[in-house]
Amino acid sequence: MSSHVSTYEEQLVHEIHETPKEYWPNLLQLIRLFRESVILKPAVASFRQGWQEAMTGQTRPVSELWEDIDAE
Numbered sequence: 845m846s847s848h849v850s851t852y853e854e855q856l857v858h859e860i861h862e863t864p865k866e867y868w869p870n871l872l873q874l875i876r877l878f879r880e881s882v883i884l885k886p887a888v889a890s891f892r893q894g895w896q897e898a899m900t901g902q903t904r905p906v907s908e909l910w911e912d913i914d915a916e
Contacts, residue, residue, distance in 0.1 A: 863871055897903065
């Protein structure tokens with residue numbers, strides 16, 4: 845497994861070096877946003893976010909949740 849990690853790390857470093865330096869701040873922001881989107885938040889943080897959304901009316905009716913989903 846460590847060989848896969850080093851291969852990916854090498855590929856990432858290569859891609860970074862192939863990217864013009866003036867775009868590195870944007871690339872860094874993309875990487876951070878990606879990491880934040882794939883790493884699960886602790887349950888307390890998720891609950892707080894959900895509670896805040898519910899209290900501010902950022903909700904959708906349950907009847908809308910399955911619209912446009914082709915479940916068989």
